[in-house]
Amino acid sequence: MSSASVQIIQAVMLLLFAPLAAGFISTCKARLQNRRGAGVLQPWRNLRKLFKKEVVMAHHASWVFRFAPYIVFTATLMAASVVPALLVDTPLSLTADVIALVALLALARFFLALAGMDIGTAFGGMGASREMTFSALAEPAMLMSIFVLSLSAHSTNLTTMITHTINTPFALHPSLAFAMVAMVMIAVAENGRIPIDNPTTHLELTMIHEAMILEYSGRHLALLEWAAMVKLLLFSTLIVDLFMPWGMTAQADLTGVAIALGLWMVKVAGLLFVLALFETSMAKLRLFEVPEYLSGAFVISFLGLLSYYMLEVGA
Amino acid sequence: MSAILIQQLVDGFAALMLLTSFALLAQHRMLSVLHWFAGQGLLLAATAAIVAYGTDNEELYISALMALLLKGMLLPWLLRRVIRQLHVHREVEPLMNSSMTMLVALGVTLFSFHIIQPIEKTSLLMTRDSMAIATACVLLGMLMMITRKKAITQVIGFLAVENALFFAAIGATNGMPLVVEIGIAFDVLIAALIFGLFFFQIRTTFDSLEVDTMNAHLIHKDDDE
Numbered sequence: 001m002s003s004a005s006v007q008i009i010q011a012v013m014l015l016l017f018a019p020l021a022a023g024f025i026s027t028c029k030a031r032l033q034n035r036r037g038a039g040v041l042q043p044w045r046n047l048r049k050l051f052k053k054e055v056v057m058a059h060h061a062s063w064v065f066r067f068a069p070y071i072v073f074t075a076t077l078m079a080a081s082v083v084p085a086l087l088v089d090t091p092l093s094l095t096a097d098v099i100a101l102v103a104l105l106a107l108a109r110f111f112l113a114l115a116g117m118d119i120g121t122a123f124g125g126m127g128a129s130r131e132m133t134f135s136a137l138a139e140p141a142m143l144m145s146i147f148v149l150s151l152s153a154h155s156t157n158l159t160t161m162i163t164h165t166i167n168t169p170f171a172l173h174p175s176l177a178f179a180m181v182a183m184v185m186i187a188v189a190e191n192g193r194i195p196i197d198n199p200t201t202h203l204e205l206t207m208i209h210e211a212m213i214l215e216y217s218g219r220h221l222a223l224l225e226w227a228a229m230v231k232l233l234l235f236s237t238l239i240v241d242l243f244m245p246w247g248m249t250a251q252a253d254l255t256g257v258a259i260a261l262g263l264w265m266v267k268v269a270g271l272l273f274v275l276a277l278f279e280t281s282m283a284k285l286r287l288f289e290v291p292e293y294l295s296g297a298f299v300i301s302f303l304g305l306l307s308y309y310m311l312e313v314g315a
Numbered sequence: 316m317s318a319i320l321i322q323q324l325v326d327g328f329a330a331l332m333l334l335t336s337f338a339l340l341a342q343h344r345m346l347s348v349l350h351w352f353a354g355q356g357l358l359l360a361a362t363a364a365i366v367a368y369g370t371d372n373e374e375l376y377i378s379a380l381m382a383l384l385l386k387g388m389l390l391p392w393l394l395r396r397v398i399r400q401l402h403v404h405r406e407v408e409p410l411m412n413s414s415m416t417m418l419v420a421l422g423v424t425l426f427s428f429h430i431i432q433p434i435e436k437t438s439l440l441m442t443r444d445s446m447a448i449a450t451a452c453v454l455l456g457m458l459m460m461i462t463r464k465k466a467i468t469q470v471i472g473f474l475a476v477e478n479a480l481f482f483a484a485i486g487a488t489n490g491m492p493l494v495v496e497i498g499i500a501f502d503v504l505i506a507a508l509i510f511g512l513f514f515f516q517i518r519t520t521f522d523s524l525e526v527d528t529m530n531a532h533l534i535h536k537d538d539d540e
Contacts, residue, residue, distance in 0.1 A: 172323040174330030295414045296341065302421055303333060310428055311326040311444045 003252040007090040011081035013261075014237065018229035019043035021236070021272055028276035043229060050222035058119045058215060068115030069216065069223040075108040076227040080234045084158055084241060086260040088166070088248050093159035098146045101158075101238075102139060105190075108227065109135055116212030127211025130287070134189065134196070134208070137294035142186045145301035148179035149242055151308055162245045174311055178304030180243045185297040187235040191228070193275065195285040196293065199228075206284060233268070240267045321369040328362040329445035332482055333424070336455040339475055340420055345398055345407055345467065349391055352471050355478050356386030362445075366485050374493045375485070381500050386478060390507050397511045398467065403524060408464045416462055420455055427451040438487075445486040452479030466517060466524045470510045477503055 023040035030037025057065065082096040090096070109131065116128035150156045153164035189196045192209040202210060213224045241248075247263035249256030285293060335355040342348045360383035367375030409416060431447035438446070456479055459472030477499075484491045491499075514524060521529050 171319075172327050174327045177327075178330065178334075292413060295417060299337060299341075299417045299421065300334075303330075303337065303424075306421075306424055306428060307330045307333065307448075310447045311329060 003087055003089070004091050006087045006252045006257055007081070007092055009257075010085045010087065010090070011077070014080040014083075014085065014233055015077065015230060018226065018233045019047060021233045021268070022229045024269065025272050025276045025279075028273055029280055032276060032280040043225075047222050047226055050217075050225070051219050053218040055218035055220055057217075061119050061215075064111070065115050065118040065215075066220075068111045068118075069220040069227075071111045072108040073223040073227045075104050075111075076230050076234070079104040079108075080230050080237075082158075083234060083237050084162060084248065085237050085264055086249060086257050087252055088162050088245075088250050089159055093157070096158040098150070098156045098158060098161075099143070102143060105231070106135070106139070108231075112212055112224070115216075119215050121215060123207070123211045123214050127208055127214070130208045131212060134290055134294060137291055137298070138186050138189050141182060141294060141298035141301050142190070144298060145179040145182040145186065145304060146242065148175050148301065148304040148308055151305070152312070158241060162241055162248060163250075165242075165245050166248070173308075175304045175308035176243065178300050178307060180239070182297045182301035182304065183239055183242065185293070185300070187239060188275070188278075189290070189294060189297070191232045191235060193232075194279040195282050196290055198284055206287065236268045236271045237264070239271060240264065318369070321365060324365050325362065325369070326444055328358060328365065329448045329482075329486070331358055332362070332445075332452055332479075333448045336452045336475065336479070337417070337420060339471070340416055340455060340459055340462075341413060343407055343413075345403060345405065346395070348407060348468060348471055349395055349398065352394075352475065353387055353391035355475065356382060356388075356391065359478055359482060360387055362482065363485055363490070366489060370489050372489055375490045377493060378481075378485075378490055378496050381496070382481065385500055385504060386474075386481075389504070390474060393507055393511060394467070394471065397514055401467075401514060401518060401524070403465065403467060407468050408525070410462050410464060416458070420458060423454045423458060424451040427454055440486075440489065443486070446483065449479055449483035449486050452482060455479075464525045464527060466514060466526060469526070470507075474503065474507065 020040055020043070022043045023038075026042070027037040027040055079101050082092050082101065084090055084093065084096060113128035113132055116124035116131075118124070146156070149161055149165075152168075153161040155161060155164075188194075192199055197208040197210075198206065199209065201207060202214075207214075209228065213221065216224055244267060247260055247267075249260040332355065335351055335358060338351045339348060339355070342351060360379045363375050363379035363382055367373070367379055411419070427450040428447045431450050435443050435446055453476055456472050456474075456476035459475060460469045463469050463472065481496075481499075484496075490496065517529070518524055523529075
């Protein structure tokens with residue numbers, strides 16, 4: 001196998017597995033709440049149904065509203081295709097820079113917010129303003145927690161960081177623990193999961209993500225929902241990449257890729273199960289407590305940075 | 316256990332100590348403040364035990380045991396009883412909003428790191444890395460004392476400062492002489508008991524545990540005279 005083909009497999013895999021991951025979470029949640037649940041394949045069925053349906057649009061919707069789903073989906077897909085999931089050194093690894101990744105996600109978010117405001121409904125504008133407020137707080141915290149890792153790897157390139165983590169002998173790093181906690185908190189916030197936002201709600205006062213896509217229907221809605229699922233899987237893969245990359249293969253041979261695939265599935269499934277566990281046991285935060293949650297994540301990542309300098313540089 | 320693993324454990328506990336100091340500042344409820352305080356006490360005991368194991372210092376085991384019993388169990392239990400009896404377990408009222416406090420706390424931590432760094436270079440102990448964190452924790456405890464309105468949270472801040480000093484002693488000199496440590500431990504215990512009595516006195520005299528009302532009361536009294 002050439003590394004280019006593994007690269008393609010990786011991107012297609014993230015795309016196809018994303019609805020399954022969403023289904024996995026909802027099934028886990030259902031089981032934890034003593035329900036049977038709709039099954040792992042339900043998000044796929046929803047997507048198929050939505051793709052078949054006719055698109056209904058507001059009369060005064062501009063081109064922004066029409067193009068936003070495609071831009072959001074493409075940007076998310078591009079972000080997903082550069083993140084290494086199985087192979088450490090892919091042909092696109094030069095572009096797998098964390099800052100570029102954050103920028104791609106910011107692009108998607110920017111167009112989503114524009115589309116939310118475009119048709120001029122109250123909910124769209126409200127959702128857009130909330131999303132931008134919270135992301136302004138979440139992004140620095142996310143970059144800060146990644147910089148903790150970059151400090152020891154001397155790079156913000158994902159491939160370099162992963163190689164560094166795999167090659168250094170295992171040790172207890174308090175700074176990495178802080179960075180991981182902060183990163184998980186941010187991932188929860190960025191994907192609009194409980195306790196920040198409830199992806200299954202349509203209760204007006206608490207919506208963030210759902211408020212922005214309220215006016216979408218048909219294939220547009222399908223693309224936006226699919227992009228949200230890919231983003232969730234992307235963040236899980238990113239956490240796995242940064243904090244527990246062991247098992248990822250350096251050569252593009254069949255056995256290596258197969259082992260990496262199996263381990264990746266186990267690790268991501270474990271993360272998603274923990275997410276389902278937290279979502280079942282926690283209530284949603286009041287909206288005005290979200291900035292505090294996000295600044296908490298920022299403080300924790302900053303503590304990671306400080307403890308790197310305090311405890312690990314001299315040692 | 317190898318020396319490297321022990322050093323890593325000590326570093327990990329130091330990082331957790333810093334985390335508990337921040338968590339004490341960030342809590343909204345009186346009882347969760349108390350839980351974090353108890354956690355800090357247990358962490359202190361664990362650190363002392365690990366350092367005792369690493370340096371073969373038998374006296375430190377006794378300090379660890381004292382920290383476990385006194386700071387991890389007895390003091391939180393005493394304070395919890397006082398909080399229950401005074402019915403003040405609801406909200407902690409900070410003077411600054413919590414994001415601002417956190418930013419100041421980060422600044423304080425940076426500052427202590429900056430001033431301790433030259434001192435750290437002269438030390439050869441395996442616990443040298445934790446000195447900056449111990450200093451930061453002392454300052455964070457003081458920050459907690461000056462940013463809270465209620466007397467109880469101020470007392471917890473004071474006890475957190477004492478915890479941090481104990482931690483600093485373990486880090487800087489592998490523990491103080493046992494006599495000194497027993498003396499301090501009993502001082503703290505008596506102080507906590509007296510604080511507990513004071514809380515009741517303060518409330519019966521001033522009808523509130525907020526420090527501002529005490530000042531207002533005194534100023535008002537001066538006016539009368």
